Each structure stands twice: as C-alpha cells, then as structure tokens.
Amino acid sequence: MTDHERSDADSPILAPLNDAQREAVSAPLKPVLVLAGAGSGKTRVLIHRIAWLIERERVSPHSLLAVTFTNKAATEMRGRLERMLSMDSRALWVGTFHGLAHRLLRIHWREAGLIQTFQIMDGEDQKRFIKRLLKTLGHGDGEWDPKEVRGFINGNKNEGRRPDDLADDHDPTRRQLIQFYREYETACNRVGLVDFAEILLRAYELWKNNPTILAHYRQRFRHILVDEFQDTNTIQYNWIRLLAGRDGLPFVVGDDDQSIYRWRGARIEHLRQFQRDFAGTRVVRLEQNYRSTGNILAAANALIANNTSRMGKNLWTDDRDGDPIRVFGGFNERDEAQFVLGRIAEWVDQGGARSDVAILYRSNAQSRVFEERLIGMGIPYRVYGGLRFFERAEIKDALAYLRLMSNRHDDPSFERVVNLPTRGIGARTVEVLRHYARDNDTSLWVAAGALISDGLSKRAANALHGFLQLIETMARDVRDLDLHEQVDHSIEASQLIRHHEKDRTEKGEARVENLRELVSAARGFDPDTVTDEEGIDPLTAFLAHASLEAGEGQGDAWDDCVQLMTLHSAKGLEFPLVFMSGMEDGLFPHRRSIADVDGLEEERRLCYVGATRAMERLYMTYAEQRRLHGVDTFGQPSRFIGEMPPERLEEIRPHIKVSRPVFRAPSSRSKLEETSHGLRLGQRVMHAKFGEGVILDFGGRSRVQVNFDNVGTKELDLTYARLEML
DNA sequence: AAATCAACGCTTTTT
DNA sequence: GCGTTGATTT
Numbered sequence: 001m002t003d004h005e006r007s008d009a010d011s012p013i014l015a016p017l018n019d020a021q022r023e024a025v026s027a028p029l030k031p032v033l034v035l036a037g038a039g040s041g042k043t044r045v046l047i048h049r050i051a052w053l054i055e056r057e058r059v060s061p062h063s064l065l066a067v068t069f070t071n072k073a074a075t076e077m078r079g080r081l082e083r084m085l086s087m088d089s090r091a092l093w094v095g096t097f098h099g100l101a102h103r104l105l106r107i108h109w110r111e112a113g114l115i116q117t118f119q120i121m122d123g124e125d126q127k128r129f130i131k132r133l134l135k136t137l138g139h140g141d142g143e144w145d146p147k148e149v150r151g152f153i154n155g156n157k158n159e160g161r162r163p164d165d166l167a168d169d170h171d172p173t174r175r176q177l178i179q180f181y182r183e184y185e186t187a188c189n190r191v192g193l194v195d196f197a198e199i200l201l202r203a204y205e206l207w208k209n210n211p212t213i214l215a216h217y218r219q220r221f222r223h224i225l226v227d228e229f230q231d232t233n234t235i236q237y238n239w240i241r242l243l244a245g246r247d248g249l250p251f252v253v254g255d256d257d258q259s260i261y262r263w264r265g266a267r268i269e270h271l272r273q274f275q276r277d278f279a280g281t282r283v284v285r286l287e288q289n290y291r292s293t294g295n296i297l298a299a300a301n302a303l304i305a306n307n308t309s310r311m312g313k314n315l316w317t318d319d320r321d322g323d324p325i326r327v328f329g330g331f332n333e334r335d336e337a338q339f340v341l342g343r344i345a346e347w348v349d350q351g352g353a354r355s356d357v358a359i360l361y362r363s364n365a366q367s368r369v370f371e372e373r374l375i376g377m378g379i380p381y382r383v384y385g386g387l388r389f390f391e392r393a394e395i396k397d398a399l400a401y402l403r404l405m406s407n408r409h410d411d412p413s414f415e416r417v418v419n420l421p422t423r424g425i426g427a428r429t430v431e432v433l434r435h436y437a438r439d440n441d442t443s444l445w446v447a448a449g450a451l452i453s454d455g456l457s458k459r460a461a462n463a464l465h466g467f468l469q470l471i472e473t474m475a476r477d478v479r480d481l482d483l484h485e486q487v488d489h490s491i492e493a494s495q496l497i498r499h500h501e502k503d504r505t506e507k508g509e510a511r512v513e514n515l516r517e518l519v520s521a522a523r524g525f526d527p528d529t530v531t532d533e534e535g536i537d538p539l540t541a542f543l544a545h546a547s548l549e550a551g552e553g554q555g556d557a558w559d560d561c562v563q564l565m566t567l568h569s570a571k572g573l574e575f576p577l578v579f580m581s582g583m584e585d586g587l588f589p590h591r592r593s594i595a596d597v598d599g600l601e602e603e604r605r606l607c608y609v610g611a612t613r614a615m616e617r618l619y620m621t622y623a624e625q626r627r628l629h630g631v632d633t634f635g636q637p638s639r640f641i642g643e644m645p646p647e648r649l650e651e652i653r654p655h656i657k658v659s660r661p662v663f664r665a666p667s668s669r670s671k672l673e674e675t676s677h678g679l680r681l682g683q684r685v686m687h688a689k690f691g692e693g694v695i696l697d698f699g700g701r702s703r704v705q706v707n708f709d710n711v712g713t714k715e716l717d718l719t720y721a722r723l724e725m726l
Numbered sequence: 727a728a729a730t731c732a733a734c735g736c737t738t739t740t741t
Numbered sequence: 742g743c744g745t746t747g748a749t750t751t
Contacts, residue, residue, distance in 0.1 A: 098741045196741045630742040
C-alpha cells in the first residue's frame, strides 16, 4: 500500500467501508455498476460516492444528479448527505425520476408543449378521466374496462411509444385501444393534465427533440447516480442513457435478485444492458451482508439459486448462524395468526420492541386476521398501504377547487366539484355541458359560460352562473394571500367544510379534520422543493407536490407498534423479528404467477426479499385451510420452503418433516379432511412427559385430544406440545 | 338528495 | 366475505 492509498483509506469517506464498498466509492471516473446484495450497504455506498466525488474528485455539487424511485429514499438520501457533507443539499438535484422529470417540465413547459399551469393526474384521476372519455366516445356501456385501457396506455408510455408508433396488427381490439390512446392524448392536452407515465415520457422527448436543451443538461449533469437500478422501466433507462450520452458518468446501484416490479414495467435486463451501452463499465459486487444471521442468509441464498440467468452473487456474513428459520403450519388462517401473536407476545415479554416486529404477507387481504387478533390482544400495530393523505376523497375535492382556480379548463376537477356541495346542478345540466363542450371542442368551463346565456333552463343557468362566480371570486379573493391562507379560504368559501360539518358522524368529523390538516400541509410547504425557478406560483407547485408525493398513510399515531405490510412494501426495510405468513402454493407464489417461468422467478425474488428483511429471527407460517374471498380453500406449503436447506429450518410441529419430498409431493385432498398435520385419528403418538398415547379427536384451532396409556386423556395444543408419531 | 340495494371483483404499488 | 360503486328507490 502506498502512502497515497493509505491516506485515502484513513479518510472519513473510506474508513468505515469494507474493501468492496471502498472499491465502488473510490472507483475511477468511469461508468460504474454496483451489484449490491440485500443488506450490503447499498445506500451507504451511494452517499459515500457522492461525498467522494465532491471532496476528493473536486466535482461541483451542481454537476450531480441523484435519482431514486420513492420520495422516502430521496428524502433519506438528502438528509444523510447534509449530515455528511455539512452543506446545503439544494445545490444537488436529488429526487425521484418523476420529481426530477417534473422539474424539467416546469422549467421548459413551453418546449415540452405544455401549458404553464399543467397539473398531474394520479392513477385514480387517470382512471376516472378514461372512464369519462370512453362514455363521451360512446363506449361507456361496460364493454371496455377503463383499467384495461389505462394499462394499455401506461404500458406503452413506459416503453416510450406514442400512438403513431403502434401498429394494430389487424387486430380490431388493438386498433380500438390505439384509438383510445390517441383520443386520450388529445383530451389530456386540451385540459392541461399529465399522468405519471406522461411526465417521464415528456421529459424524455423534451431532450430528444431539443438538442440545445439536452446539450445544456449533459454539460451540467456529468455525474448521474441511480439507486435501485433494477427497477428502471424502459423510459427511465433511456432517459438516463440519453442524458449520459458519450461522456456522462453514470454510477448505478442495483440488485437483480431484488427486482420485484416487472409487472409495472421494470426491466431487470437493464443491469446487463448497462454494461453493453457503457463501454468500460466497472462492475463491483457487494456481497457481505451486515443484516442477517448465517441461517437466514444460507436459506435465502439457496432459494434464489433456483432462479436462472442471475448475474451471480452470494451473500455471506461474519455473524453467527443464529436460530434456524422456524416453519409453522396452522389448521387455518386464524390458527396461523394465533401462533404469530403468541410469538410476538413472547418477544415483547422478553423486552423486545413491538416496532422491531414485522408481519409480512403476499396480499393485503391477509392483514385482516392479524389485525383482529392484534386488536383483541390490545397490541398496537400499523398497517402499511391503503389510502394516503392526498388520496382521500375530501382532500381531492378541495384540491379540485384549487386546480380550477389555477386552470379553468381542468375538466375532471370541474366535474368533481361542480355540484359539491350540492348546488342544484344535476346530471342533466352537466350532460348538456358535455355535449356542448364536445361539439365545440372546448372545456366545460367555456361551455358553461356559453350556455348560461342561452340553452339552459333559468334555474340551471342561475345555479351554474353561481358556480362560475364562486370560482372567479375565490380566485380573486385569494390572489394576494399566502398559500395556506389560499387553501383555508377555498375550503371555507366553497362550503366544503360546512358540508362535512353537517355530517355529525365520526367520518364527517374526520373529513373536517383532514381538510384542516390540508391547510397545515400548505403552511409547511416549501415551493422551492418542487422547483426554484422563477415564475411558478406556490399554488401550482403545491398541487404538483400533492400529486407527486401523496403523503403518509396513517401517520405515526403509535411510536412502538407491530408493522404489517405486504412483501413488496417491505423492500428496503429490516426488522429483528420477521413473520412471513401465508406461505402456501397458490397464495405465495401467487397462482396468477405460477404458470410462467418469469412470473415464478419474480415470486421467488419476492420471497428472497422477504427473508432477507429478517435480522435475527425469521418465521414462515402457512395454513392448511384458508378462507379466501369467502370460500374455504386447501393449500400446500409453499414450494419456496422446500427450496431452502432443511438443516436451516425447524418445523415447529413434530408431525411434518422438513424434507424436500414432503413439501414437493402434493397430497390428495380427501386425505386432508381426515388428517391434520400428518396426524390421524387412532394414530399412536409419543409425548415427552405423558408417554405413549393414541389420538382420539381433533379440537378447534390446533387442539388435539390424546388418550395416554398411563395418564389418561389430555387435550393438547399442538403449537406447544411436541408429539412424535409412532 | 339521501338511502338502500345489487353487482362486482379479488396480487403486488410508486410516482 | 367485504368493501366499493353504480343504479334505483323513496
């Protein structure tokens, strides 16, 4: 080691890192691909690389672009950078793909072909809009599913394709979908709205079609850092590649084994393509895991080894083997939940924190049984997912008023609030407006203005006039106010508050509270986080923020509570104690993914992600019988359990041997009805304390009656009793 | 205009 | 089985 290298190794940037991390962080200025296994310090490497570039390579913070997928990741990165570099991180562009692309569109709205006050539709808005559009086009009778049309449109946008790029292949269905896409585009442009996929595609096309602008950003952002690279979809990948050009220096971090978003356009292949597109890419593998015990890692490694065409990585740890992975099979989902709650109670009794515990499941519907048990036992918990703040109906109503104030031609917002609270503008009147708007190719706002003087009944015209006046007055009254005062004024003047106050139920009160909270959100909002360019009014910025960052779900009502979430939303998190529930074939892997190899491999990666969330202790549970959508179904333990090395597992109950044949061989269904957990009536069993006996009956839950030769009949709980089959 | 009823669908989710 | 949604009732 030379003196020079030694001084590098001692620097605060490199000192806390292991060899591989150090190699990545201090790599020469060339394209770098970091293959970072779960828990190997991926984010840390990204942060330290930025610090390295700024402090060692003397790169200006202004020439750095750091991209993440979620706002959470972006916020975290920003925070860690500020702490590490003790600088104002505003100099850096750190954000999500959508956030950064949006920022570009705000700056270059004209070149992007947008109006200055363009606003963003979330998936829900988009669905409504498409539904409305289908009706207008005379296809509103249910032959077309708005979700399907949306899927078609977004899928193509994610691949960078416009209607003109699509051929109908002489398929009438496809031809129709392309036509809908075309109409949808026109409609969006008319009302000044963009959907999420459009943000990315527009930003891409902005660069593609404007060489001067592209040249400017290429010159500015030579260093492009991307987190979770395996999750990039085609347009995101192309956006990065376009920006990097020939001289850019992308530094991307990802893990092909944790790619779980293929179904929403992510392409795992981008990891390989990166190496082809950027000649001389330095590939660094981070394989030392700092999170999990040896047993957990060994099981996860063995599982993921069943996938083909991996980039190759084997996690290892310095840590002890720790506990084996415990596998439990319940009679049904309530039995399963009872078992899980029992273990949690133990954990808490022994001084463990509730917030260190995560219950993971494949689909949201599975949370209910756990929630019921948790409530019953008085254990605080938090469920991830569900409606977020800015997605709530009453909040969207309020935002619709604000949007209309900002852009009168926003038809979806117009329709949303024109009669909310009710002001005598019925469906009939709105129908007339729509007709006029379509015939004259104008917005509903313009149609309303025109029809007030002629074409409507006196009553309808009056009511409509009142609404138009209201919006105009609100917009005028609010002009010189601070943002939060604007919001406050609009929820009052629109009568939304009064409307919900009339509802004296808990729901109504919650809505009023949420509306008040919206004012607080506006008060705390810093427009500079959206863009620091001149000429964007705070309201427009706030509305964009509301769409781009839907906010938290329930907030943190409880500090120390058990965490419930899907396997997908667990990605990136870690917990000392993890339960993977519903480990049954058909549920996980999900039956809709089982058929094709790609689908099954993605499920396996999901299982890998789940298992590697666990730091100390991991349980995998399943139910023999499960009520799904109201019907009882019988299942087999997940094939994924069978893919893990038996010596790393421990079956909680004695009756199922953890061996490949048992997990792989499907047993007949009729047999399952007479037996439970491999035990059958009349079966001779051995108990450590009570000696030999014979099974008399199966009780509810995991209870079983055994007539012991020496001590008589006992009822045992199979969760605790270790019965050995004889 | 609110209340009630029938129909629907149901993997995963961020932006 | 349950929650949402759209249509129909009162």
